[in-house]
Structure formats: C-alpha cells, structure tokens
Amino acid sequence: MITMEHPRIRDYFNQNLEAAQDVTPKQRAILQASLDLFAEKGFQQTSTSDIARRAGVAEGTVYRRYRTKEALRVAVLAPILTHVAPSLASDFSNDELRQRYSSLRAFLTAIYDDRVAFVLANQREIKVILEMVAFDQDRRDTVIRRVAPVVVQQMAGVLKQLRQDGLLVAWPDDLVIQTILSMIGGELVRTALNLAGANRQRERAQILEVLVKTLTP
Amino acid sequence: MITMEHPRIRDYFNQNLEAAQDVTPKQRAILQASLDLFAEKGFQQTSTSDIARRAGVAEGTVYRRYRTKEALRVAVLAPILTHVAPSLASDFSNDELRQRYSSLRAFLTAIYDDRVAFVLANQREIKVILEMVAFDQDRRDTVIRRVAPVVVQQMAGVLKQLRQDGLLVAWPDDLVIQTILSMIGGELVRTALNLAGANRQRERAQILEVLVKTLTP
DNA sequence: TTAATGAGTGAGTGGTCACTCATTTTAAAA
DNA sequence: TTTTAAAATGAGTGACCACTCACTCATTAA
Numbered sequence: 159m160i161t162m163e164h165p166r167i168r169d170y171f172n173q174n175l176e177a178a179q180d181v182t183p184k185q186r187a188i189l190q191a192s193l194d195l196f197a198e199k200g201f202q203q204t205s206t207s208d209i210a211r212r213a214g215v216a217e218g219t220v221y222r223r224y225r226t227k228e229a230l231r232v233a234v235l236a237p238i239l240t241h242v243a244p245s246l247a248s249d250f251s252n253d254e255l256r257q258r259y260s261s262l263r264a265f266l267t268a269i270y271d272d273r274v275a276f277v278l279a280n281q282r283e284i285k286v287i288l289e290m291v292a293f294d295q296d297r298r299d300t301v302i303r304r305v306a307p308v309v310v311q312q313m314a315g316v317l318k319q320l321r322q323d324g325l326l327v328a329w330p331d332d333l334v335i336q337t338i339l340s341m342i343g344g345e346l347v348r349t350a351l352n353l354a355g356a357n358r359q360r361e362r363a364q365i366l367e368v369l370v371k372t373l374t375p
Numbered sequence: 376m377i378t379m380e381h382p383r384i385r386d387y388f389n390q391n392l393e394a395a396q397d398v399t400p401k402q403r404a405i406l407q408a409s410l411d412l413f414a415e416k417g418f419q420q421t422s423t424s425d426i427a428r429r430a431g432v433a434e435g436t437v438y439r440r441y442r443t444k445e446a447l448r449v450a451v452l453a454p455i456l457t458h459v460a461p462s463l464a465s466d467f468s469n470d471e472l473r474q475r476y477s478s479l480r481a482f483l484t485a486i487y488d489d490r491v492a493f494v495l496a497n498q499r500e501i502k503v504i505l506e507m508v509a510f511d512q513d514r515r516d517t518v519i520r521r522v523a524p525v526v527v528q529q530m531a532g533v534l535k536q537l538r539q540d541g542l543l544v545a546w547p548d549d550l551v552i553q554t555i556l557s558m559i560g561g562e563l564v565r566t567a568l569n570l571a572g573a574n575r576q577r578e579r580a581q582i583l584e585v586l587v588k589t590l591t592p
Numbered sequence: 593t594t595a596a597t598g599a600g601t602g603a604g605t606g607g608t609c610a611c612t613c614a615t616t617t618t619a620a621a622a
Numbered sequence: 623t624t625t626t627a628a629a630a631t632g633a634g635t636g637a638c639c640a641c642t643c644a645c646t647c648a649t650t651a652a
Contacts, residue, residue, distance in 0.1 A: 199510060206641080210602095218600070236465055292502075295569075302570065348553060351515065352521075422608075424608095432631090433631040436631070437611095485633060491622080596650085596652090601647100607638105607639090607640095608638085609638080613631105614625100614632105614634105617630070622623100622625070
C-alpha cells in the first residue's frame with residue numbers, strides 16, 4: 159500500500175538524539191529546529207537567530223556546541239547519513255522477505271511501495287540532504303559512496319534468485335536496478351511537480367505494468 | 376551522437392538580448408554577468424556588487440532598471456523560460472523530422488541523444504532555474520505549466536504516427552513520455568553522481584535497448 | 593559551606609549586502 | 623553651440639548576519 163506507515167527519518171533522528179546522553183535538551187532542540195528550518199526555508203535562508211528562536215534558546219547556545227553554522231548542518235545530517243538512512247534501507251537480502259518475492263511483480267510492487275512511501279514520509283529530510291549535495295561534487299561523492307553499495311548489495315540477492323527462477327531478464331544488475339529506480343524516481347518527480355493525476359492507484363498500476371513488461375525475460 | 380554540438384541556452388539568451396533594441400549595452404552586460412555569476416556561485420552567494428564588477432558597471436546602474444536583486448533574477452530567467460527553452464525544444468512535430476523516425480529505435484535514439492546533449496550543454500543555466508524553484512512551490516508550478524504542455528505537444532505527433540504504424544505500444548501518451556524521460560533522467564542522474572562507467576556508448580546502447588523493449592508493442 | 597565546572601545567555605562586533613540618491617556624464621534635440 | 627533628458631555613477635545607509643565574549647547560575651565535588 160502506498161499509504162502504509164513507513165519509518166520516518168525524523169523519528170529515528172529523535173531517538174538517536176535521546177539515546178545520546180551527552181546531548182542536553184537545549185542542544186537537542188537546536189538540532190531539531192535546524193532540521194525543520196533547513197527543510198522549510200533552505201540552509202542559506204535560515205539564520206542562526208531563526209534557529210535560536212525556534213529552539214527557544216539564546217543565539218550563543220547554538221554556538222556553544224557548533225563552531226559554525228556549517229558545522230551545525232553537518233551535525234544534523236551526519237547521523238542521518240551514517241546511522242539512520244542505512245538502517246531504514248529495506249533488507250531485501252533477508253531470507254524471510256526473499257520467500258515472498260516468488261514473482262517478479264510481487265518483488266517490483268514491494269520495492270515500488272517501499273521506496274515511494276519512504277520518500278514521501280521523509281521529503282523534508284531528503285530535501286536538506288539534496289540541498290547540501292547539489293552544489294558540492296565532493297559531498298555528492300561521499301554520500302553516494304555510502305549509499306550506493308548498500309542499495310546494490312541489498313538487491314543483488316533477490317535479483318540473482320529471480321534470474322535463476324527464470325523470472326528476470328539476463329541483464330546486468332546495474333542496469334536492472336537503474337531501470338527500476340529510474341521509473342520510481344520519475345514517478346516521484348512527477349508527484350513533486352504536482353503533475354500526478356488524482357488517481358494514484360491507477361498510476362501505480364501503470365508504472366508497475368511498465369516495469370514488469372520491461373524486466374520479464 | 377552524445378558528443379554532437381547542441382544549441383546552448385546561453386547563445387540564444389545573448390541573441391535575444393541583442394535583438395531587443397530597448398536594452399542598452401550596459402544593461403545587457405548586467406544580465407549576462409548575472410546569469411554567469413548565478414550559475415557559478417548561486418544566487419545567494421552572488422552580491423550585486425559582484426554583478427556590477429563583472430559587468431564593468433557601477434552598482435547603481437544595476438538598480439536603474441531592476442528595482443531588486445530578485446527582479447534581476449526574474450529578468451534573467453523569464454526570457455529563458457518563455458522564449459529560449461521552448462525554441463530549443465526539438466521540434467518533433469516537424470514533418471521533415473517525422474520522416475526520419477521510421478522506426479521506434481530511431482525515434483528513441485534521437486530523443487535520447489537530443490535530451491542528454493541539451494542537459495549537458497546547459498547544466499549551468501538549468502542549475503540556476505532549479506535553484507530558484509527548489510524552495511518555492513508556486514514558481515515550480517509556474518515553470519512546469521509552461522514547459523510540460525510544450526513537451527507533451529511536441530511528442531504527441533510522432534507518438535501518434537508510430538502507434539498508427541504499429542511500432543509503439545498502445546499506452547497513453549503520458550505514460551510513454553514519462554517512461555522515456557524517466558530512463559533518460561535516470562541516466563543523467565547517474566552521470567551527475569559520477570556513477571557512470573567509463574564506457575558511455577555502451578551505457579547509451581543499454582538504455583536504448585531497455586526503452587525499445589519496453590515500448591515495442 | 594565553599595569551590596569548581598560548564599551549559600546557557602544576549603548584548604555586542606565586524607563585516608557584508610541590498611538598495612538609495614545627489615551628482616556627473618552622455619548624447620540627442622533645438 | 624546650448625539645452626535637456628536620460629543614463630550612469632559610486633559613496634553612503636541601514637539592516638542583517640555569523641559569530642564572540644564577559645557574565646550568570648544551577649549542579650556537583652570537595
């Protein structure tokens with residue numbers, strides 16, 4: 159289901175913060191306010207006094223822990239990129255799950271719903287990451303080198319099995335993954351641009367139809 | 376060919392400026408310098424004194440025609456969005472061109488090469504537009520409502536003919552276009568992320584193979 | 593009870609920036 | 623040549639912003 163509940167980065171982020179006992183309540187408020195404001199207005203458009211006001215804190219308090227505004231951004235995004243995001247990546251190599259993907263359609267449906275729900279549930283956080291990464295090739299490389307292998311590895315197992323069962327074309331894994339993610343990404347962009355029609359279910363069925371046709375041997 | 380020459384937005388932009396006789400040379404220099412600097416450093420990071428210096432003009436001159444920096448940004452991007460970009464959209468409804476797309480593969484190859492070349496040749500200008508649109512839903516809607524119909528209309532003619540000739544699946548135009556653009560977009564993202572392998576030609580062939588398989592009846 | 597610690601404070605600082613305006617330059621009209 | 627209107631100038635201005643620092647105060651150790 160597209161509308162199913164999905165783990166929100168924000169929740170993991172907060173749990174992560176509460177688990178860290180060296181972070182005071184005010185510092186936690188600062189990190190949460192930063193994440194919110196960066197997502198709402200963008201990093202540049204957010205002033206440190208904005209953050210202090212939203213966190214209910216003096217501006218100096220912001221600078222007690224974080225030497226610069228940029229360091230604050232890193233402090234907000236680093237845990238998301240290192241702990242939170244990977245732990246949210248669906249574990250397709252999980253044996254139990256692998257059983258369920260007895261057909262190509264079932265597998266594609268699962269991935270589609272999972273990824274769409276994940277992105278929709280975490281739009282704001284993803285936006286902040288994209289903003290940081292957009293004009294910085296080095297950071298782009300860092301992020302992608304952390305995420306890409308996980309994605310490929312997660313999917314490799316299922317793809318192999320589907321191929322053995324004669325349910326999947328004999329294309330290289332890279333190409334299959336790129337095809338799936340391109341179609342899902344295209345749909346998400348369409349949604350972000352408000353081009354999606356009223357009937358989400360119908361569009362979902364169409365996209366899945368395209369993918370099934372494309373990836374059937 | 377991916378490496379073929381492609382019209383650059385910048386060139387059309389300059390031609391557009393020279394055609395407008397009510398724009399003084401200094402005002403033209405200001406618009407050109409703005410586009411360059413916005414693309415190089417981003418809008419926020421570009422100061423009006425930067426623009427004046429680059430244009431070889433006093434800062435007051437910048438404000439003679441444009442009352443705010445934001446108005447200057449609009450003045451730079453408006454012609455690109457209204458005149459330049461549409462005139463650069465490949466005219467697939469052109470009769471001569473339609474003759475050439477006698478096969479689905481020929482059509483897809485043409486679109487792929489055209490769009491990839493266009494984006495690569497105009498990365499900087501596209502970046503400026505994306506930057507403006509990223510945190511502003513209204514502007515996003517404005518831009519998309521100007522661009523989307525053109526794209527759909529341009530392609531509708533060829534798609535109809537291909538379908539009549541039995542060369543294209545009987546899916547709705549929207550879905551076909553979304554599929555094509557998703558795969559091309561995916562490849563561009565892959566390139567932007569430095570994930571593309573050394574062999575561009577091979578990847579191009581693979582993507583086209585996927586699209587041909589997907590869109591053949 | 594006193595001393596030490598460190599999180600928190602907020603007025604302050606230097607610097608930058610978007611924007612203004614009194615003045616000068618330019619060039620076309622008279 | 624003189625007049626005139628528009629274009630251009632650039633020093634100036636107030637607002638804002640990232641960041642600092644001298645100080646407060648609650649908590650904990652001695």
